[in-house]
Amino acid sequence: MNRIADVVVVGGGIIGCSVAYYLAKKGVKVIVIEKKKGLSFGASGANQGGCALQLFHPPILELARPSLEIYRNLSQEIGYDVDYENTGSLVCSVDEEQYPDMQKHVEKKRRQGINVQLIEGDRLRELEPTLGGDVVAGVEEQEGGIMNPFKVNYGFAYAARKLGTEFFLSREVKKIERDKNRITSVVTDREKIGTNFVVNAAGAWASQIGKMVGISIPVRPRRGQIIVTERLPLNKRWRYILDADYLTTAFDLAAVEKSEDPRIRLGVAGSYVQENTGNWTIGSSRDFADYTTRVTMQTIRYLAKRAARFMPKLKSVNSIRLFAGLRPFCYVDGLPILSRLNSPRNFVIATGHAGEGVTLAPITGKLISELITEKTTSISIDAFAFSRFKGLN
Amino acid sequence: MHKRVHDIICRCEEITEREIRGAIRQFNLRTADEVKRLTRAGMGLCQGRTCALLVEKIISEETNRKVSEIFPSSTRPPVRPIKIEFLAKKEEKES
Numbered sequence: 001m002n003r004i005a006d007v008v009v010v011g012g013g014i015i016g017c018s019v020a021y022y023l024a025k026k027g028v029k030v031i032v033i034e035k036k037k038g039l040s041f042g043a044s045g046a047n048q049g050g051c052a053l054q055l056f057h058p059p060i061l062e063l064a065r066p067s068l069e070i071y072r073n074l075s076q077e078i079g080y081d082v083d084y085e086n087t088g089s090l091v092c093s094v095d096e097e098q099y100p101d102m103q104k105h106v107e108k109k110r111r112q113g114i115n116v117q118l119i120e121g122d123r124l125r126e127l128e129p130t131l132g133g134d135v136v137a138g139v140e141e142q143e144g145g146i147m148n149p150f151k152v153n154y155g156f157a158y159a160a161r162k163l164g165t166e167f168f169l170s171r172e173v174k175k176i177e178r179d180k181n182r183i184t185s186v187v188t189d190r191e192k193i194g195t196n197f198v199v200n201a202a203g204a205w206a207s208q209i210g211k212m213v214g215i216s217i218p219v220r221p222r223r224g225q226i227i228v229t230e231r232l233p234l235n236k237r238w239r240y241i242l243d244a245d246y247l248t249t250a251f252d253l254a255a256v257e258k259s260e261d262p263r264i265r266l267g268v269a270g271s272y273v274q275e276n277t278g279n280w281t282i283g284s285s286r287d288f289a290d291y292t293t294r295v296t297m298q299t300i301r302y303l304a305k306r307a308a309r310f311m312p313k314l315k316s317v318n319s320i321r322l323f324a325g326l327r328p329f330c331y332v333d334g335l336p337i338l339s340r341l342n343s344p345r346n347f348v349i350a351t352g353h354a355g356e357g358v359t360l361a362p363i364t365g366k367l368i369s370e371l372i373t374e375k376t377t378s379i380s381i382d383a384f385a386f387s388r389f390k391g392l393n
Numbered sequence: 394m395h396k397r398v399h400d401i402i403c404r405c406e407e408i409t410e411r412e413i414r415g416a417i418r419q420f421n422l423r424t425a426d427e428v429k430r431l432t433r434a435g436m437g438l439c440q441g442r443t444c445a446l447l448v449e450k451i452i453s454e455e456t457n458r459k460v461s462e463i464f465p466s467s468t469r470p471p472v473r474p475i476k477i478e479f480l481a482k483k484e485e486k487e488s
C-alpha cells in the first residue's frame with residue numbers, strides 16, 4: 001500500500017512523538033513509524049524521568065532551560081497530566097575529598113545563572129532525615145524537576161493524533177529511497193510512504209537509519225540499569241538526589257574509561273528519584289554492551305550498595321523490578337545532533353540526547369518543527385549541527 | 394472519585410476497570426506492557442501475578458482480539474521482591 005505524508009518521523013520514542021506534536025500543531029501531515037508494538041519501548045520507557053538543572057552544561061543548558069519552561073505548562077497544553085513536579089535536586093557527596101569539587105561546581109553553576117547552595121552534612125540530615133551519616137555535603141538547586149516519561153511520550157502522541165498525526169506501529173523502516181539530492185520515500189516492511197521530509201528520531205538505532213541514506217551518524221547505545229523499589233512515604237525535602245560522582249560518570253567518558261575503580265568504569269553513580277507514588281528508582285550506570293537490555297548483577301550490586309550509603313533506609317526496602325535502557329549516545333562529543341543535512345537535503349536528525357532526552361524532548365520537538373517549516377530556529381542549534389563531524393562523512 | 398472495591402482490577406495499585414478501559418481508548422493501547430506503564434495496573438508488589446490475566450482480558454475485549462494474540466507483559470526481574478540490602482551483597486554471576 002502506498003501512502004503520502006509531509007513528514008515521516010522514524011521512531012515513536014519521546015523525541016519522535018514530541019517532533020510529531022509540534023509539527024502537527026503547525027498543520028503538517030505527519031506519519032510516525034515505530035517498529036515495536038507500542039510507543040515508548042526504547043530508552044523513553046526505561047529511564048528515570050528527571051531534570052536536575054544543575055547537571056546541565058552549556059551548550060545543552062541553553063536547551064534544558066526553555067525545555068523546563070515548556071514542562072511547567074505541558075500537561076495543560078496537551079490536555080493530559082504528565083506528572084511534572086518542580087522538585088529541585090540535590091547533588092551530594094560521601095567523600096570528603098570531593099569537597100573542593102563541590103565548591104567549584106557551586107561557583108560554576110552560579111556563573112551560569114543557576115541558583116545553587118552548598119549545604120553541610122548535618123544540616124542536610126536535619127532537612128532530610130533519610131540521608132545517611134556518610135553524606136558530607138550537598139548542593140541544592142530548585143529549578144529542576146521530575147516527570148513521568150511514559151506519560152510525556154504518550155501525551156505527545158495523544159495530542160499529535162488529535163491533530164491528525166498517524167502512528168504506524170509494528171513497522172520497521174527498511175529502506176529510504178532518494179534521487180540525487182532528496183529523499184523521495186520511506187519503505188517499511190509493509191508499505192511505501194512518499195514524503196517531503198524524514199526525521200530520524202530512532203534513538204540508539206539512529207545510525208542504522210543514517211546508513212540507509214549513506215551517512216555515518218556517530219551514535220551508539222550506552223546502557224543504563226535501574227532498580228525500582230516498593231513504595232515509601234514521600235521524602236520531606238528532596239525526591240531527586242544525585243551522587244557527586246555523577247558529574248564524572250555522565251560527562252567525562254575519558255575519566256570513566258581510565259578509572260582504577262571498577263564501579264566508576266561501569267559508570268555507576270547514584271541517581272535516586274522518588275516518583276509521586278512513593279516508589280524509588282535507583283540508577284545510574286553507563287556502559288557499552290551493544291543493543292542488549294539485560295541487567296548485570298555486578299552493576300545492580302554496585303547500585304544497591306551505593307544507594308544504601310546515601311539513604312540507609314533503602315536497605316530494608318524491597319526492589320520490585322530491575323531493568324535497563326539504551327541511551328542514544330554521540331561518541332564524538334556526547335552532544336545531541338539536531339540538524340538538517342545538505343544532502344539529502346530533506347533529511348533531519350534529532351537524536352544523541354544521551355541521558356538527557358526526557359528533559360530535552362519538548363524543546364527538541366519545537367525546534368525541529370521550526371527547522372522544517374521556517375528554515376530557521378528560535379534558539380540557535382549550531383552547536384548541534386551534523387557538520388561538526390567533518391572527518392566522518 | 395470514590396473507587397468501588399469490586400471495580401478494582403489491580404489490587405496492589407488500586408486501579409479500576411474504568412481507568413484501564415479509559416487509557417486503552419485514549420491512547421490506542423494494544424499491549425499489557427503499555428497498560429501497565431500508563432495506568433500502573435501490574436506494577437505493584439505482586440508484579441501483576443494477581444491482575445495480569447484480567448488486564449489481558451480487558452485489552453482483548455477493547456481491541457477485538459483473542460487473549461492469545463496479546464503478548465504477555467514482560468515481567469522484569471526480580472520476579473519476587475528482594476531487599477536492596479540483599480542485592481548489595483549478591484554474589485557475582487557474570488564476569
Ligand SMILES: Cc1cc2nc3c(=O)[nH]c(=O)nc-3n(C[C@H](O)[C@H](O)[C@H](O)COP(=O)(O)OP(=O)(O)OC[C@H]3O[C@@H](n4cnc5c(N)ncnc54)[C@H](O)[C@@H]3O)c2cc1C
Nearest residue numbers: 011013015042043044047050173203224325356357358359
Ligand atoms: C537508564 C536511563 C536513565 C535515564 N534517565 C534520564 C533522566 O532522568 N532524564 C532525562 O532527561 N533522560 C534520561 N535518560 C535518557 C532518555 O531516556 C533518552 O535520551 C530518551 O528517551 C531518548 O528518546 P528517543 O525518542 O530519542 O529514543 P527511544 O525512546 O529509544 O526511541 C527510539 C525509537 O525508534 C524506534 N526505531 C529504531 N529503529 C527503527 C526502525 N528502523 N524503524 C522504526 N522504528 C525504529 C525504536 O523502537 C524506539 O522506540 C535516561 C536513559 C536511560 C537508559
Ligand code: FES
Nearest residue numbers: 403404405437441
Ligand atoms: S494486583 Fe496488580 S500488581 Fe498486584
